[in-house]
Amino acid sequence: AATTTSLADKLTSLSLKEPLPKYANCFPEINTVDVYRAHLTSILAEITGVDASIIYPALQWTQTLEKGDLVLPVPALRIKGKKKPGELAAEWIEKFPESPLVHKPTCQGTFLQFFFKVDKLAELLIPSILTRGKVFGQNQFIGLKDPEGPSKGRKRMIVEFSSPNIAKPFHAGHLRSTIIGGFLSNIYEAAGWDVVRINYLGDWGKQYGLLALGFEKYGSEEALQADPINHLFQIYVAISKDLAAEKDEMKALKEAGKDISHIEDEGLDEQARRYFKAMTENDAKAIEQWARFRELSIKRYKETYARLNIHFDDYSGESQVKQENMDKAGKKMEEMGVSEESEGAIIVDFTKHVEGKAGKSLERPIIKKKDGTALYLTRDISEMLQRVEKYNFDHMIYVVASQQDLHLKQLFKIIELMGYKDLAKKVQHINFGMVLGMSTRKGTVKFLDDILRDVGEKMHEVMQKNQAKYEQVENPLATADILGISSVMVQDMSGKRINNYEFNMDAMTSFEGDTGPYLQYAHARLCSITRKAGLSTEEVASANLSLLTESHALNLIRVISQYPDVVQNTLKTLEPTTVLTYLFKMTHALSSSYDHLRIVGSEPELMKARMALYDAARIVLNNGMRLLGLSPVERM
Ligand code: ARG
Incomplete structure (x- = not known):
């Protein structure tokens, strides 16, 4: 055989x-x-x-x-x-x-x-796809430290992605980071790298002191347990309003020449500052409350990530950066002449370290405020060094929106200026453009769950338009959910990462055009062909592939032979669209073949040969979809 x-x-x-x-x-x-x-x-x-x-x-x-x-x-x-x-x-x-x-x-x-010569290609290729199955297209050798030597271990890649902020909306930037980061993790894993997925949460700062105060005022234990993410967000919105009102009041009093010291001493802002201070000093009660918010949010996030086939190995975050490490890094920056004092604060004046325009464009970021508080950038510096200690990685990717291009450039340059030259070469920012007009049916920016629920509902409506088919789907709601997620993901991955795109619910959920549902449909159709043919694995494996002579068959064989090269090329482009564009090319070749390469009614031998080809196509499509992070459906 x-x-x-x-x-x-x-x-x-x-x-x-x-x-x-x-x-x-x-x-x-x-x-x-x-x-x-x-x-x-x-x-x-x-x-x-x-x-x-x-x-x-x-x-x-x-x-x-x-x-x-x-x-x-x-x-x-x-x-x-x-x-x-x-x-x-x-x-x-x-x-x-x-x-x-x-x-x-x-x-x-x-x-x-x-x-x-395609007849020979078919003989080499199709059996290889059928036997390799789920791993066809992967190349586990690429990630080896020493491909020539015997088992020298794999290179380690850190992909940091998603990284939302607790009690704040999960915005489009987080959505794209999640989709692209998940994909990059998959592609490196398929290349044999040892991939560590890190979620770097925004979970520290005075605003979490404020949130705790808000919980005392507006919180409900029940609501927190039931839906921590939304509840904390609502509390945060409410207490922020109070804070804004307090600011207005102070302004008005000041203008009227009245005393504001009672607000300065006892107001919300001051209370929040004190609460956060207690957190930084490891006050048991303050820390316990905050840790609960964090844990419950993570638990809820995990459920949503699971729907996207994503997991994290490490939920890190701004809170996980140790003060002693920031002190050490601060000292080192000072000693190396990287940082300096300016109006009581500590800053990095890049014009002094990098010549000309480049130096100017890096600006003069603050590392430590007058009151001693560390900033976003300061935390990132120490977090990177902590990751070196913890993971000893070979490469690290930050999947963050292009709005933060400057931030990451500053971070990487500071690391280099601190003398970590090798480390600076191992870190990479993978950026992406914006999603325009992302809103749910009920309003603007919300949480990932709201978006997924909306597209799922929309797909359910679309499915119901074909009643006959709809009735055959075993669990239509679950399928609609998967199709909705595929819609969002495929639209996101269609263009180059750096391009902005318009969030268009009608376009992404359509079966026409290069959409998620179209790709899912192509997969489900192949599964249906397999089911109807009812051939055993042995029968398909014994097929006489020289019977595949029609131009449509030959074209399809050539297209599917390219898949491993497409995956290799993707390691260079790091663009999901490289895979996606290929999958659409492949499914177009497929859909124009059906009329010419029928299974039902064909001679038994021809049927086997065609089935082998369709099986190979299904494996490639399935592998490609899973690489992108999609869950291929078998019926829809
Ligand atoms: N939490 C940040 C935000 O929402 C993104 C974090 C990006 N990663 C980092 N290492 N700075 O903007």
Whole structure:
């Protein structure tokens, strides 16, 4: 049977005389296209005289298959002499031997184009997909510390993402961070990195003193237990109003020349300051209350994250930065001449450390206020150093909105100026644009749960429009929920990260166009085909793949062969859209194939062969969707 033969045996049977040579980053056992790369490299090394190590990485995959399955930019071989790339290409084509795997190349401009012999491609590819299943497309070797040596351990990646603020709305920036961070974690995990997911909560500062006062005034234990996130937010809104009123009152009294000392001494602001001070001094009662708010919020967040297939290994946060570490870092900055005093506060004047425009653009951030309070930036500096201690990571990604570009630039530069040069090279800011007009049906900005509930309801309405189908879905509400989440996520991941986009509930929940529901539908349809065909795994595995001859079948095989390369490319772009765009290309190829590649009514042998192809397509689609963080549905 096709799936049990080893790659080596298979290549021999394809009358490839020699075993494949080994190249860096060549993984023929898990990426069929690498078989072609290796094969082409040996041929080209022979006829061009160029070293294989130059040829192999120059063989590029293509977005449009009309241009070939692989292309070689002739100038990439850096051949000296008078001959133009076109002439060289013509010579090489002339010399190109008969191959069992590829057709004679063609020349387009300065590119050599290679088209695979698709019957052979199918024989190598489809069994490999069927046997590798859920891990097809992954390459666990990339994350190894030393790919050549035996089990030297994996590299460790920290992805910090989501990072909402307790008692404040979970805004669009947090939503995007959550989606993109979840995806980045998946992609590195698929590449064999040891990934640590950190949620860096906004959970510290005077406002949590204020929140505690608010709870005394407006809080209810019952409401807190039932819905901590909303309840704390409501309390925070109410007490903030009181605080604003107090400020107005003070202003009015001052203008009237009246005494304000009673407010200064006993007002809300002062009480909040004192409460927070008690928190920083580890006052048992104050800390206990705050810890409860934090724990209950985290518990609730976890439930929501689970709906998005996301978990965190560490709920860190601004509160987790130790005062002694901030003191140490502060001292070091002072000693290294990074920080200085300015009007009683401690600042970093970047114009003194970085020349010209760049220095100016980094501004003069405050590290410590006059009253001694540490700031957001100060905490981030020490948190980073704490993470080095705790995790000894090889790389760390911060997934934070582009509004905070400056903040992260300042952070990274300070770390470098403090002498942590290697560390500064290991940290990276992955930024993203804004979501415009994100609102729920009941109003503007709310919590993630509200958005998910809204899109879920919308999808439920859409599903009900097709009653016949609706009745077949076992748990329509759960399915609607998943479809709603897919809608939001796919819309978010459609463009490049840095682009802003408009939150458009109608567009994202439509089955038309490149949407989440469309992708889910494509998957559910493949599952339905599998169910209806009712073939056993063995039957499909024994399929005679040479029966796949129609142009639609050949095209589909070529498209699905690209998946491992797409995943590799995504490690370079770090853009979810790289995967998503591919999945849409693949599902379009699929949907135009159904009429031409029928299962029902076909000859038994042809049926098996087509089923093998559809199974392979389903595996690729399923793997791609899960990589993006989506939950593929089997019926809808
Ligand atoms: N909690 C912050 C906010 O909502 C985001 C934290 C980003 N991460 C960081 N290490 N600064 O704006």
